[in-house]
Amino acid sequence: MLGLAKRKTAVSTGLSVPVLLLLLAGAIFLVIGSLSSSIFAQQTVAGLAQGAIFGSLALALVLIYRATEVINFAQGELAMATTYIAYQLTLWGVSYWLAFFLTLVIAFALGVVIQVVVIRPVQHSVIAVVIITVGLFILIDGLVTWKWGADLKFMPAPFGNAVYHAGSVAFSRQDLGTLIVTIFSVILLWLLFQFTKLGLAMRAAALRPAAASLVGVRVNRMLALGWGLAAVLGAVSGLMTEPTQFLQPTMMQAILLYAFAAAVLGGLESPAGAVIGGLFIGVFLNLIGQYIGFATPELRLPMAFAVLLLVLLVKPNGLFGRRQVRRV
């Protein structure tokens, strides 16, 4: 067993029974709560909509983390910048949804270009990549402010302002639309990874680059595609944030922090964990804000960090994280 003893890391599968039970209990709690109180139901749906945004940005972070073991600190700013591109397109008279899809294409190209031009040359060093992403954060922020200014901008409302009523419960079309668009894009991405040759090759390249290259996977190309897809997810989160936060260069900064909390809660390596983590944080913050008197909006970010800290202390691998066993 000499070979086994020399292995650097062993990976066990992520899902555990207690975690599943916990999630099930949480879901039942939300359903019962929503059935017995209309305010609870409204806050839950609004929380899910916000949480889906956190989740999609968290998923973008996880995609890049899995491939390169690096947190892309520029992910939120990239999302913000692509939202400005959509804004510019609508200024030029492009309809909202056409601008939406054009922006996703542009975001993909932008992600690929960033990986090839500034990340690939330094990718052998994790710390260099991290510093580059911090630099990108500042660069993108500066460029957007220079081009469009720091004042609030407004885009056409993608879903209108209608409100649906189900009994005494009111749902905004905006929340439902956000939820559907983000969850739909996450599902599309999952299908890509799970059921296509390209997805399989991308997973292989992220898991074991050397072995993947020796079975013919072009690892560098896959990494670039990964950055492109992460940028697309980021663009979705930015575009879905715009209707509630409006356009400003700082619009994604708090959301990036919520996405960090969501990704850590999910275990950093787990795509499903990132999305569920995002939904949890969204609902959690909304319900706490509604029912706990002292929890004013100023406490939202600190509470998200309390969750993050708690996870790191109690279950550092997150809900869906894989136990990393280092053998020497």
Added chain:
Amino acid sequence: MSFLSLQNASLRFGGIVALDDVSLEAEEGSIFGLIGPNGAGKTTAFNVITRLYRLDAGDVVFEGKSLLHAPPSRIVKLGIARTFQNVELFPTMTVLENVLVGAHTVSRFESERSVRAKAQKTLDYVGIGDVARRPAAGLPFGTLKRVELARALVSKPRLLLLDEPAGGLNHGEVDELATFIRTLRDDLKLTVLLVEHHMNLVMRVSDHVHVLNFGRTIASGPPAEIQRDPKVIEAYLGGELEEAS
């Protein structure tokens, strides 16, 4: 012209000489054993052939063409596949998916269904068809070695590099493996390059044995000759060779 050759290959890592002017030639259809004490440069030679390492001097020639300008991802298309000493599978994927990644290069225009069937057939061939749907992580080491072999075989290589295939196997399994390597060669018309610590196995299956020590060639020839070579016996501190065989 030989099928695969290293020509005066040299490679240094800082002050350590991993390969020192090594030349070897493997004939097509042969089983070529590469042995030597720990740190002799065997796995380094594999990594050079598969382009994970870049030579400082010398050349690697496969079917008359130098490999030095091919990126690692082209190697499998040229017909070279390998396994790893410590098993480099994709742990979160299922066994079948691992093999599907291996089929990647040879299946570009094939339907997903026929590729899957081919992957399953390869798993059956190496005797682990029943674990196809299980995640790779958590399976016993011997099974993982076979998954890796299936992943290599599914790309239809003409040259197969096996890095310590007997690692973690018990005595009976090593016997089985010896037969299996020969069957593989005959069935699939392969040339096999074999790095192995298990001396008995190497001496039994190889047509030719090449011995490295501290990155240098100390002997090369048919197994019977190598077993009697005083330099080889000395490199293994006497005893071990006779004991093992």
